[in-house]
Amino acid sequence: MSKIRDIKPRWAENLPDTPPWRSLGDSVLVDTPWMRVTRHPAIAPTGADADYVVVRPKNVGTGVLPLHDDGTVSLVGQHRFALMRYSWEMPEGGAPEGEDPFEAVKRELAEEAGLTATHWRAALDLDLSNSITDERAMAWVAWGLSETETAPDETEVFLTARVLFRDLMA
Structure with a gap:
């Protein structure tokens, strides 16, 4: 891209x-x-x-840290092929060329974590591994969360967990 x-x-x-x-x-x-x-x-x-x-990469990487009222965050667990290991991560995905990254991250929050949010704040806009790739990644913090149906694609199997934010930082 x-x-x-x-x-x-x-x-x-x-x-x-x-x-x-x-x-x-x-x-x-x-x-x-x-x-x-x-x-x-x-x-x-x-x-x-x-x-x-x-x-x-042909997509802009997008991610969101969903922050619940009780101080927990929702994480998604899945096996990642490129890493060849299990990974716990924020809900994330990509925005194809022509798609607004903010719309893409809202979609990923619903698809992967089964959540929607009423409040959003942009947190990061980074060039990752910029010595070997021109990948751009954007991340948001979301709160005012409500549950919705998940919709993983045909290659995705997820687990979700709610973890205290302070435990992520420990």
């Missing part, structure tokens, strides 16, 4: 930039419905020759 987010934070406006990388072209190594992997001969900021492989 291509995106431009070159706005400097206010605190960095008067700081100089380091020299940029220069791509000398690219070739597609893998192209799936979920990601594209590209290879780039490049020139590093130091002037050295480089060969870079970049994973380019």
Whole structure:
């Protein structure tokens, strides 16, 4: 997914930039419905020759921390293929190109945790593993929760748990 987010934070406006990388072209190594992997001969900021492989997800990653009135949060447990292990995580998913990430995360909260929320606050907008991928991830905190039906896709099997927020931070 291509995106431009070159706005400097206010605190960095008067700081100089380091020299940029220069791509000398690219070739597609893998192209799936979920990601594209590209290879780039490049020139590093130091002037050295480089060969870079970049994973380019086709979705914006989205996640939500559902905060209940009693101080618990809902987590989703599932086996993750890429990790080859079980993972407890916030409800998360992806927004395909053209879909508003906020609409996608609301959908994921219902599908995975069986919840809807009346209040939302944006919490994070990050470039993850930015030395090997251009993946963007956005996360929200949601509260004012109500139950709804879950709707996992054909590859998902979930467990859900409510955990005290303070226990997550311990």
